[in-house]
Amino acid sequence: MSLAGRMSTVIKAKISKLLDRAEDPSETLEYGYQKQVELLQNVKKGIADVVTSKKRLQMQSQKLEQQVVKLDTQARQALSQGREDLARTALERKTLAQNELQSLDSQVAELGHQQEQLTANERKLRSKIDAFRTKKEVIKAQYSAAEAQVKISEAATGVGEEMADLGLAIQRAEEKTENMRARASAVEELEKAGTFDDLTQIGGGGDDLDRELAALTSGTQVEDELAKMKAELGPGAGEAPALAEGEAPVAESAGEEGR
Amino acid sequence: MIVRISGEGQYELPDADAPRLNELDNRAVAAVERGDEAGFRELWDQMLGLVETDGTPLPDDELVGSAVILPPRDISLEEARDGFSGEGLIPD
Numbered sequence: 001m002s003l004a005g006r007m008s009t010v011i012k013a014k015i016s017k018l019l020d021r022a023e024d025p026s027e028t029l030e031y032g033y034q035k036q037v038e039l040l041q042n043v044k045k046g047i048a049d050v051v052t053s054k055k056r057l058q059m060q061s062q063k064l065e066q067q068v069v070k071l072d073t074q075a076r077q078a079l080s081q082g083r084e085d086l087a088r089t090a091l092e093r094k095t096l097a098q099n100e101l102q103s104l105d106s107q108v109a110e111l112g113h114q115q116e117q118l119t120a121n122e123r124k125l126r127s128k129i130d131a132f133r134t135k136k137e138v139i140k141a142q143y144s145a146a147e148a149q150v151k152i153s154e155a156a157t158g159v160g161e162e163m164a165d166l167g168l169a170i171q172r173a174e175e176k177t178e179n180m181r182a183r184a185s186a187v188e189e190l191e192k193a194g195t196f197d198d199l200t201q202i203g204g205g206g207d208d209l210d211r212e213l214a215a216l217t218s219g220t221q222v223e224d225e226l227a228k229m230k231a232e233l234g235p236g237a238g239e240a241p242a243l244a245e246g247e248a249p250v251a252e253s254a255g256e257e258g259r
Numbered sequence: 260m261i262v263r264i265s266g267e268g269q270y271e272l273p274d275a276d277a278p279r280l281n282e283l284d285n286r287a288v289a290a291v292e293r294g295d296e297a298g299f300r301e302l303w304d305q306m307l308g309l310v311e312t313d314g315t316p317l318p319d320d321e322l323v324g325s326a327v328i329l330p331p332r333d334i335s336l337e338e339a340r341d342g343f344s345g346e347g348l349i350p351d
Contacts, residue, residue, distance in 0.1 A: 002284040003291075003339060007265055008328040015324075117266060124268065124319045131320035158322030161263070165328075169266040172331065 014164035019156055036129055039163055043122045046170035047115060053177040054111040056184055061104045063191070067097045079229055087229070091222045100187055107180050114173050121166050125159075132159045261317065262310050263325040264332065270314030280309060280327065291339045299336055307332060 071094035078086035132155055139151045260277060263269045272280075283306045290298035306329065317323070330339065 002281070003287055003334075004280075004284055004327045004329050007330045008325075011263075011265070011328050121266070121268070127319035128322060131322055135322060154324070155322040157324040161324050161328075165263065165265055169331070172266070 010168070011161060011164045014167065015157060015160040018160045018163060039167070040122065040126070043118065043125070043166060043170060046173055047118050047122070049177055050111055050115045050118065050173055053180055053184075054108055054115065057104050057108045057111070057180065060184060060187055061101060061108060064097050064101045064104065068094055068101065071097065075226075076229060076233070079226070080233055084226070088222060088226060091225050094225075095221050100190075104187070107183075111177065111180070114176070118166075118169060118173060121162075121169060125162050125166050128159045128162045132156065260327065261323055261325045262314060262327045262329065264307060264310060264329050266331040269317040269321070269323075269325055270310050271317055272310060272314040276309060276313050280306065283309070287339070291336060294336070296336050299339065303334070 071090045075087040075090035075094065078084070078090060135155050136152050139148045139155070142148075143151060260272050260274050261269055262272045262280075283302055287299055287302040287306065290302055310329065
């Protein structure tokens, strides 16, 4: 079946569910004020859910932005003290945070768009309900009972379609925000696990988290940034000035082999 | 011919656009069946574009059922393949 055909079937089934409850479909809308109020309440709740999710994601995004700045600073500090290993870890974490930030920002934008759309559609539905009340009286006054019945039913279908479609839009919005919430929780878990934490808290390295980080982040991006940072800091940066005994000089050579 | 883009609103479209709309719809369905995401997106954008370019938005207080109802703009390939289901505001 065509896409339009399928969609029409879904909406029309909902319209008939909405209108066929009474013997006369138009009476459902005429006397079903309670039903209309209920529908509009659901719309409001749907919009409120979108707004709540958006705010939560925005807060996470701000926190991550601060982490990105902090990790960048820490990478510079580490490099200027000749600790390329620490600088690399900081940059890996920065890359991870940046990727997360990008995805959060696009989700926030999407939710913002959804909120606007739902609000506009709620306004549209209100207009249609009002128009129906007025039109019904006009039709009754102008046509014979039988003709009026047909014309009012047509108008009722117009309102019913708007209601059914907005209902579907709310449902989709709720499913989407549900998914985003799950993702937001996952990011919070990462934060709790210390993924974006202060470098001073990083242990000996080589733990599961570090390996995971290395796998997640793009190595070349880190190497490029490391090279850029070295250039900015001038010659000598990245060389360990005072190696502890037994420690391998990892700094310069690793950067060159990377290319 | 009244066309609704689900989640957005209704447009009044010249009847002459019907064959073109049908053709795009059929090709979009074929793309869905092939699992061709990019092809589907492109055809889908063309369909919505046709409605928006050739159509005039219906006033908010106009009460009329649509001849054609197009799925939402952000429809996924899976949704296009499996159709829509669920309760929504109006329970089945």
